[in-house]
Amino acid sequence: MMSNGKAGTVYGIGVGPGDPDLITLKAYRILQSAPVVAWPAPMEGESLARRIAAPHLPEGLTEVPIRMPMVEARFPAERVYDAAAEEISGHVQAGRDVAVLCEGDPFFYGSFMYLFARLVDRHRVEVVPGVSSLMASAAMTGAPLASRNDSLAVLPGPLPEEDIAARLDGMDAVVFIKVGRHFEKIRRLLEDAGMAEDALYIQHATMDRQHIQPLRDADETAVPYFSMILAHRRGEAWRKPGDPAEAAQ
């Protein structure tokens, strides 16, 4: 990371899982002072990260949309990030701080890392961690994500079936992200692992349209990409974490 007295800073801002009040004080303060804000969005339509941060954005900002084609071919995606990095770099060289808005946390499966890789050797880049959808989903379900000496796996839905089965083996708790069209595969694998009975399906955690239901009742025809499934080998008992003595070193 390079820095000089005149150049600005790139901030990778975790804006949290959806509820605008789940942004951090640090992120909020940076948004009050940075004159440029960049955000990822689909080719057409709204940016979720920008919508989450909207109540906190001052008037008169310069905005840098980073619009990504939904069907990601290799070269378009790389070109979009290359172009966004150049635009951000221009602002930073001119002395303007740039806040890049990231859903959840910037370094937890976030697209910010593609900008980070393009900017970190040229500019001062600071990552501001945010509340992840992982923790937000657990909070909303009322069931601890992991406790004591639980092993926890985070598995993206697009992984091949045999890889998921192998990585599930022996884990106490598992969170599936990017569920979308992989819903049926995941449900079957959780059934095979004996973890489906009390698993929970969550979409849009902490947002107005939040939806939580038992996995067994979920409608597999209406599963968005950014939905999650939480499961625990302790089943029902995971809501009652039991004896704290077992958590000792």
Place this chain on the structure above:
Amino acid sequence: MMSNGKAGTVYGIGVGPGDPDLITLKAYRILQSAPVVAWPAPMEGESLARRIAAPHLPEGLTEVPIRMPMVEARFPAERVYDAAAEEISGHVQAGRDVAVLCEGDPFFYGSFMYLFARLVDRHRVEVVPGVSSLMASAAMTGAPLASRNDSLAVLPGPLPEEDIAARLDGMDAVVFIKVGRHFEKIRRLLEDAGMAEDALYIQHATMDRQHIQPLRDADETAVPYFSMILAHRRGEAWRKPGDPAEAAQ
């Protein structure tokens, strides 16, 4: 969860990983209005959760320390939580909201779950998710925790060696928590898995005394319980997440 017009609410407040500015706006606002604050602490000495929240606590609060013996025997730990739950319950029944301070996130390996289990059937309990040390550590190291379709394991250091080895197998990224006296075991297991070379050791992420270094240089004689090790199968390349096209559905 029960609620009536007169009873208060129990809030499980994630205060974030250490930097007081990494608390959420939501948590901050609840701390401005709740007349009672409870916090975990060792038998003697300071509460880390309270120290993180201290700049945000108003004057004149009623405080409920939850002091836990360091060597956890079964009955003392259960009795401490039983007593704390009774004291909190008394405030709630009298119409006072109680904010329970939790380091990081309340449902990510937090002790709040022991109070939650004791209070959720009697009172209105709301969990306010926080920035976890997991995300904070990744932000401070400048290396994404997980990207694209990475599988990620979170493994507590106290797990038996053979369990760790089995759960590491095939994972792209791994975070060890509760490292402490298990440091040598973890380093050896990461070496066996071919993931030690670029692993990072982190203690006190986002705090004044933050310390980050390559695992291979870390001093195994001075490893606190609440330290972490981050490793990635891509090694050095994990800082440069590569081609976004591979992240497609």
